[in-house]
Amino acid sequence: MAKKIKKIRKKIQGPLEIMAIYGLMAVVKCLPLKWARSVGSSLGFMAYQVPSIKKLIHANLDVAFPDMETKESREIAIRSMGGLFNVFIEFLWFKGREKQVEKYIEWDEASMSFFKERRAANKDKKPCILLTMHMGNWEVIGQSHYTIANETLTSVATQIKNNVLEQIMYEGRTATGAKITHEKGAVKALIKSLRDKQTIGLLVDQSTKIKQGGVYAKYFSLDATISRSPATFAKKFDPDVFMVECHRTKKGFYISYNPLPFDYKECGSEEIYSAKLLEYMESIVRKRPDQWIWFYKRWSSYISSEDKDKYPYYSDLDRHAE
Template sequence: MADKPPFSQRAGNWLLNAVGRSVILMMLALPYGPRMHLAGWLFARVLGPLSGARKRIKQNLAYVWPELPASEVDKLCIAVPDNIGRCLLEQYSAREFNERVSKLAPIGPGITALDEARVNNRPIIVVSGHFGNCHAARSLIMQRGHKIGALYRDMSNPYFNPHYVEALAAIASPMFGRTRRGMAEMVKFLRQGNTVAILPDQYYSSGMIVNFFGKPAPTASSVAELALKYDALVVPVYSRRLKDGISFEILVEDPIPHSDVKTMTQAINDGLEEQIRKSPEQWLWSHKRWKPERAHLDKRKDMKLDISV
């Protein structure tokens, strides 16, 4: 049994959740557009600096994109938290968010393959990244008749996590937690000919070493492994936020050809990198994607998908 966190930590988490939840509820009372603009401003101008997000954004950019002008880096230090704030409030505005997404028409060469796989009851893995708002793609795919589930990681704050997951599920469900049981349930759901959405653009200490922005990036190889084992179609889908801050363009790319695990995993990274270079303000530069300082130290074994069920 894990040790119980100290009282000070539990009290701090409770307080952060109480304040955060209260702010979210107050913003939900505003009309949709002003609500999103306020959320963006709050994260860009207040929470971003306080949380250390700007420092992490600059560190990541200096590591993988050092030629980017300082003026552009400064702009991203504002634009990236702005997008994060909008994404969070969109998540808590599921009914209005889904209604807006329902009016969108996806673009791109992969639409036909995506819909044909659904008709033929072929398993589908939709891959994307923390880019724009990935939940817009999940919503639209659900509204096109797919049964789509998603893999998620719990928030570290145990008081905030329940309503956070509830908000995610309100956009489209089912949701599968990154636990052994959750992963097994997700694989079973996929095998039944359904669609799952996975965001593999996070650091995995025991992941496959492939390149991302020209640097070694440990990446979960489970998407390719699942696709090859269950003949699942792997379709990259990206939801790019438009200039008005509340609308999206949803791009469905050609499926990634089945080959070998490393080639497919690299192709997933390459596709996301291409989108980020076009719209760098829309990716989550504030998270620790590379962790070069741990390359020779981190020997942990992250939980892998149980694909034996």
């Protein structure tokens, strides 16, 4: 009986998901952006009430801000969850009108001017890497880059199991000139773009296992993993490297393109480069903690069993670390 119920559930799950997605998109697209965001914030608030979600978020906030007052921690957690839902809500809102996204963006003029001058001088000489984090709305970066740079941006995205949602996301992401490659074969696609002196985008605030190319460095005083990819690419291709920040504002979004305050030559190794990158990302999160996504197992492993009590409840001993 249980197997039959499971089969029935699998058959109806897909159609129900599709109906929910199109229903939500229909509602959202009828609203002004401000009201659509209220929907996302409300969904985020409801999600925050789920005990497992609340536990994970506050475990991370306790690591990053151990002395923070409970009230402030709760406010950051709720806004963070609202921001997570609004990434999708805003994506649906702009679906079919992606080229209008620039109307809702305020650009940091100084950083944009520097970026354009640097790329104008180096476009045929060296590639470019745009680093970004799960802050504000990172999807908007890919949708708006061609507008300001007039160049293709190649990024990696996880393939979604629901084919309809995957198609919606793919169309929205590529509508303004971006190129999306899925995780399988992504490294080859990124290397090809770099060899062709093109621009790639990397989300760099995720936890990466050692056996998958990760390296440990300090993040909010605890060892955490980060992908070696930015350091490896910086070492091999000597690219222009910028950290792109997209913050949510009342009007829409505020975007800045800032060069990293260090380069590979002064670091001398992938480990030092990665450590400096994590330190730089921490400084960004500290400025706007409510815009970063705390609902993620960022400190998923620790190196020594002696450190177990310092880490969140979800962390495990990394037996692959040296």
